[in-house]
Amino acid sequence: MKKVIVYFSLFLFGYSLSAQSFDSSNIDKIDAVKEYRKELLKAKLSLSDKELAAFLPIYNEYQLDLRTAKRSFRRKWYTKDIDKLNPTEAKDYFNDALDLQQKEHDLLAKYGPKVAIAIGWSKAVRIKKVEREIKPLLLARANELKIEKKRKKGRNK
16 A cells, blocks of 8 residues: 555656646746847837836736736637527627726726836827737747647647
8 A cells, every 4th residue: 555655646746747847848938038028018119227117017917917807708708609609698798798898998097007107108008009019029939939838628729
């Protein structure tokens, strides 16, 4: 019995190490993309080092809250084919989409003034435009670095 417990413990320990190595193999690459994003935001918004230091924590918090709201919506509707929704499901989807847009609006209203304090309104209003400009650049950098996307259990995609 002791041997079984020892082997099982070693198996679990080895499994946890292999799981961590998957994540750690990407950490440097992800940090490189984050640094590149920081440089792009600084250049495209013409931010000084002081403005960048004040702006990034607010912007990162906003992005995290926005991502959470979007993931919640996607998690609920990911498995559904919107072309095949029944009328009740379609109405629920519509209401959830409106709720998501309202959350996006609320987050913008919450974080917009904070960003404006850090970098000024003239730069704050350009953020969405800059995001659209840098997104393809960030995706290209991630592809260059061959960052592996985490796979969720149970998904075939």
